[in-house]
Amino acid sequence: MRDILPADKARREGVLSVIRDRYRAHGFDEIETPVVEEYSRLHAGIGGDNEKLAYNVLRRGLDADAIRDAADDPAALSDLGLRYDLTVPLARFYASNRAQLPGVFRSIQIGSVWRAERPQKGRYRQFVQCDIDVIGDDSARAEAELMVASLDAVDALGLEGASVRINDRRVLDWMLDSFGFPEGERPGVLITIDKLDKIGPGGVAAELRERGAEASAVDAFETFLNRPQTMEYNPFGERQIRKALPENAPDEIVAHLVGIGDAVAAGTGQSDIPLVFDPFLVRGMGYYTGTIFELAHPSVDYSLGGGGRYDGMIGRFLGQQVPAVGFSLGFERLVDLVTVETGATATxxxxxxxxxxxxxxxxxxxxxxxxxxxxxxxxxxxxxxxxxxxxxxxxxxxxxxxxxxxxxxxxxxxxxxx
Structure with missing residues (x-):
């Protein structure tokens, strides 16, 4: 965690002001949730590795004997915890306040989150997230609204030329099934596939074999990765998507992705759709159920944000399934890249x-x-x-x-x- 000096604080607020302005222009409304949530919600098995990094709050009134007796039971020691993202609190917020919200709710959430990260450059234990979400819309329109608004925000910050890498968790499941990976192996296989950009096809195949993955499935996957491909430019659309996948990809999922592309093209007014289909984009959060995406910019080799569809989360709190999808900008990365006016004038x-x-x-x-x-x-x-x-x-x-x-x-x- 760190202190923010006045000049840096002014610059951060300038960046936040631009982001808020663009998101509000796209019809999103800002909300605020508490920094603490119930322990059971933060540790419901949907936050992936972030649950292991959560800061928990000790129950009030425990004496030394009670703490010692409950040492092996975190739930007995803690009833609250600091939020590690803004998505879990939003799901709880919507379940609690649904009657007062529109049928399709477009939210902005900007606030600090806490994770017990290992301190290193660019990783902080307290950092700001900037989220927009659409709840109650299962169509491609929801993803397109998020992408158009986020691209508009980064354009307004002076980062023109950004694009969105997109995939679908259902595509990943279908591919792994078609290659022959048993369902129980798939979480570990996805962890390895997520390293494809760093270690290449050969490295991925070698690591999968080291993991003891199904040998025939690894062979089929490696053959697919090394298949001959013609060097040609394909704009985002059905041809590009199907060319990047094994044959007979599910029509429904492909059509959903194509619909997102058409809507983003219309919303951005760009003839060259700023989307790139990446069949090996994974994203690690366990609550993603459909489309997943990351914000890329040619000036850096890391993502500036991302998100995805999490249709199953709100139902855990509400008892009724509600479609939802969100996009989070990586504020700490953005603020180091952009220059904005901070209110310093001749006055x-x-x-x-x-x-x-x-x-x-x-x-x-x-x-x-x-x-x-x-x-x-x-x-x-x-x-x-x-x-x-x-x-x-x-x-x-x-x-x-x-x-x-x-x-x-x-x-x-x-x-x-x-």
């Missing part, structure tokens, strides 16, 4: 005053400038005036004025800091 002023200027005069000068719409900071003059000006500029201030005793409000000379 951001530092008043540098001598020690003998009466407090009443200082507040009068400050109030007069604030009344014109300026942002004003008072600073006592120091021996190293250059360092004071440099720090003020780094904090986002653009102008300064020196104040001596007896000066009249409104008569100060403003000078640029840069």
């Amino acid at each position: 951001s002023i530092v008043l540098i005053h001598d020690a003998d200027v009466p407090i009443a005069e200082l507040t009068a000068h400050k109030s007069a400038l604030i009344g014109t719409g300026a942002r004003v900071r008072l600073e006592r003059r120091t021996k190293n005036l250059k360092a004071l000006l440099e720090r003020s500029a780094a904090d986002g201030y653009m102008s300064f004025a020196t104040v001596s005793a007896g000066a009249q409000p409104g008569a100060l000379e403003l000078k640029p800091l840069s």
Whole structure:
């Protein structure tokens, strides 16, 4: 976890302001959920490895003997936990407030989440997620709305040229079945397939054999990965999808993906659809049931966000199945890539005053400038005036004025800091 200094905080809020503005323009409404959820919800077996990284809250009133007796039973020790994502809280929120929400609910959730990650560059134990979700729509329109809104948001941040890699968990299941992998082996097989970009087809086949996967299935999979392919450009559509899959891919799933592409093309106004079908995109969350996707940009080799359809989650809390799909922007990665205006304008002023200027005069000068719409900071003059000006500029201030005793409000000379 980390502290955020003023200049960084201003930049982060500038990025968030752009994201909020674009998401609201696409008809999404912002909600807020508590930072803690019930332990049973956070550990319902749908959060994948994130459940192992959850911070749990000790039950109130336990004495040392009770803690010792319950040492092997986490549920007896904790009844609450810090949220590790925003999707599980949203499912609980919708189940609790459904009567007050529209039939198709489009939500924005922006907030901190906590995971007991191993500290390393780019990975924090507290970080911000920016999620939009569509609940109550099982059609391709829902995925398309999420993708169009998210692409619009990153475009507005100056990251033009982003695209979305897309797949469907049902496609993965069908492929593994067609190759002959038994159902019990598939979770481990998917973990290995997720490394395809890093270790290549040969590395994937070798690791699957090391795992003890069905030998005939591994052979069939390796043959498919190494099949001869003609080098030609295929825009996103049925031809590209079917060419990337074994023969006889399910028509219903292919049609759903094609429908998403048609809707995204219409929504973005781009003749070249910013979607790429990737039959080996996995994404690790256990609650995904259909389409899955990741946001890519040519400037970096990692994803800037992602999501998918999780039609089975809300039913666990509501007792009635409700379709749902979400898209999460990787805010911590985005904020390091983009430059946005942070409100630093010529009306951001530092008043540098001598020690003998009466407090009443200082507040009068400050109030007069604030009344014109300026942002004003008072600073006592120091021996190293250059360092004071440099720090003020780094904090986002653009102008300064020196104040001596007896000066009249409104008569100060403003000078640029840069």
